[in-house]
Every structure is written in C-alpha cells, then in structure tokens.
Amino acid sequence: MKNKQLRISRSDRITIAGLPGTGKTTLAKFLSSLCVPRVLIYDPLAQYGGFEDEHRYIPKSDTATEFNTVCRRLRAQGNLMFVVEEAERYIGQGRPLGDDAFDLINRGRNWNVGITAVTRRIQRLSKDYFDLCQHVIFFKCGLKSREYIADMIGWADTNRIMKLSKFSFLHYDVEKEESSIHILKLGSVTTPDAVAQEIKMEKSIGGGKIVDG
Ligand SMILES: Nc1ncnc2c1ncn2[C@@H]1O[C@H](COP(=O)(O)OP(=O)(O)OP(=O)(O)O)[C@@H](O)[C@H]1O
Numbered sequence: 115m116k117n118k119q120l121r122i123s124r125s126d127r128i129t130i131a132g133l134p135g136t137g138k139t140t141l142a143k144f145l146s147s148l149c150v151p152r153v154l155i156y157d158p159l160a161q162y163g164g165f166e167d168e169h170r171y172i173p174k175s176d177t178a179t180e181f182n183t184v185c186r187r188l189r190a191q192g193n194l195m196f197v198v199e200e201a202e203r204y205i206g207q208g209r210p211l212g213d214d215a216f217d218l219i220n221r222g223r224n225w226n227v228g229i230t231a232v233t234r235r236i237q238r239l240s241k242d243y244f245d246l247c248q249h250v251i252f253f254k255c256g257l258k259s260r261e262y263i264a265d266m267i268g269w270a271d272t273n274r275i276m277k278l279s280k281f282s283f284l285h286y287d288v289e290k291e292e293s294s295i296h297i298l299k300l301g302s303v304t305t306p307d308a309v310a311q312e313i314k315m316e317k318s319i320g321g322g323k324i325v326d327g
C-alpha cells in the first residue's frame with residue numbers, strides 16, 4: 115500500500131479508530147482495495163459487498179474459535195493483509211485469543227501477514243495488539259476515549275484529534291512518533307447506470323486518494 119503521504123506496508127499492524135460514521139470502514143475499504151488480491155476481510159456486518167467472496171469472510175458467530183480458524187488459514191497462506199472489522203470483538207482487551215490468532219498477531223510479520231483492526235472503541239481493543247501497531251489512524255473520537263488516547267500519544271495530538279473536521283483523520287506513525295492529518299478524497303465516478311448507488315460508492319472508493327486534510 116503506497117500513498118504519497120502515507121507509507122503503510124501490507125505486513126504492518128494498523129488500528130483504525132473513531133466514532134460511528136466518521137469514515138473508518140470507507141478508509142478500510144480503500145486500503146483493502148489497494149491490497150487486492152492479497153487481502154482477507156473479516157466482515158461481521160457484511161459491509162464489504164464490493165469485494166469478491168474469496169477476499170471476505172462473514173463469520174457465523176463472534177466466537178474466538180471461529181476467528182482462530184480463519185487465523186490458522188491465513189498463517190498457512192501468508193503474504194496478505196487481514197482486515198478485521200468490529201475488531202474489539204475478536205482482538206479485545208481481556209478476551210480469549212486462540213493460539214493461531216495469538217501467533218498471527220505476534221509473529222504475523224514472519225509470514226508477511228499484516229493486520230488492520232477497525233474499532234469504534236479503542237479502549238476495548240487488546241493492549242497487546244495495540245502495542246505491536248506501527249500505525250494508528252484516529253478519526254474523531256468520543257470524550258470517554260480522550261484520556262486513554264492522551265496516555266498513548268500525548269495531549270497535543272489528542273487535542274488535534276478532537277478537532278478533526280468531517281472525514282479527516284490523524285495518522286500516528288508509532289515508530290517515528292510523528293503525526294499528520296489526512297482525508298480520503300473519494301473518486302468522482304459518473305455512471306449513467308445509477309441503479310445501484312452503492313456500487314457507485316464502491317467504485318468511488320476504489321478511485322479515491324488520500325490527501326492532506
Ligand atoms: N472520505 C469520505 N468522503 C465522503 N464520504 C465519506 C467519506 N468517508 C465516509 N463517508 C461516508 O460517511 C458515511 C459513514 O462512513 P463509514 O461507514 O465509513 O463510517 P464508520 O466510521 O465505519 O461508521 P461505523 O462506526 O458506524 O461503522 C458513509 O455513508 C460514507 O459514504
């Protein structure tokens with residue numbers, strides 16, 4: 115995944131956090147589209163209809179066992195980005211983690227497997243996972259998570275997050291301890307066949323690009 119401003123590797127650990135409706139899933143779809151065909155999306159809310167079936171997995175349950183089974187498959191497969199929506203359900207603080215999920219999170223880089231965790235509640239995400247992240251992408255966050263975030267990245271950046279404009283996000287590069295604000299500009303797609311607004315939206319995401327926000 116390359117972008118002029120953002121340099122994210124397919125084998126990185128990434129967290130995308132923010133309030134409902136701030137644009138997390140849209141950005142995750144965009145990043146996923148850059149990884150195709152080397153991507154698998156754990157899609158509990160069935161939101162990634164624009165992707166081929168082989169690139170998404172809709173779990174039948176919220177159990178650690180089912181999540182672990184998919185992690186085992188990915189471990190064997192290697193060389194892809196694993197995008198996990200509603201990540202606090204599967205990689206949650208204090209939640210049981212299967213052996214393969216644990217391995218994938220901790221040693222996935224050995225198999226060239228990256229993870230993108232998408233969550234509304236960053237406090238509920240596993241701290242162990244969080245500690246391994248190279249990138250944290252913050253959309254506007256709730257008041258309750260403010261102190262939690264400040265604890266991790268300091269008040270200066272936390273205050274910038276609280277003031278983000280619509281659909282903008284702060285990218286925090288954990289290794290460099292640098293932050294920058296961006297926005298995903300959706301591509302303009304003009305399809306005469308406007309039957310499916312959703313399809314248009316999906317195409318528009320695919321044609322988007324990240325710019326300074
Ligand atoms: N960069 C953007 N430009 C224009 N519209 C956007 C952008 N990002 C998101 N949207 C629109 O905002 C709405 C909410 O976006 P999205 O579903 O990505 O939010 P979310 O953070 O995943 O919300 P939730 O927490 O409820 O899952 C969508 O209708 C989407 O089309």
Ligand SMILES: [Mg+2]
Nearest residue numbers: 135138139140
């Ligand atoms: Mg979402």
